[in-house]
Amino acid sequence: GEDVEQSLFLSVREGDSSVINCTYTDSSSTYLYWYKQEPGAGLQLLTYIFSNMDMKQDQRLTVLLNKKDKHLSLRIADTQTGDSAIYFCADAGTALIFGKGTTLSVSS
């Protein structure tokens, strides 16, 4: 079945860049997603990338996709304390399958 793996924790200082990594197994995925979830809140779609793209930039967010290695990353430039949350990558096969989530902690 589909499987999505992520590193579990990342700690950065305010103003630094954060890079969250994800690997997936389903090579038929058309889209790959990044979601953010703050404590006690629902899922917020951050960005997505089409499977035939290598990179997508959206303001402070940069998504890189290496389809050969099935590796996806999310870079957050100028990380702020408000970026502290759990970040999930998700693989859209027949339904969204989520990675385990990376907890990003930003210290001032």
Place this chain on the structure above:
Amino acid sequence: DTEVTQTPKHLVMGMTNKKSLKCEQHMGHRAMYWYKQKAKKPPELMFVYSYEKLSINESVPSRFSPECPNSSLLNLHLHALQPEDSALYLCASSDSAGTLGYTFGSGTRLTVV
């Protein structure tokens, strides 16, 4: 309307109760989903409905019973739940299964006592 609406937002139920969670969307989406999420864990897929027919059941216990009365509504009927079923239940919809445009509701936080 670009939202998925879930009711109730919070629910406390006993192990002998029967209750239902409701989900509604008016975006014309033809695929709808139920996910279960425990604290600090990823959402886990439970059920997928595509064109009002159940297309995926991820080996969910029969005490959870989904229903899709029409293309805008999705229910999850709950009966004889266990305390370990306490979680956030998320509904989502998309234009069709496996494509762009998943929209999530804010969830129902369920506590089983």
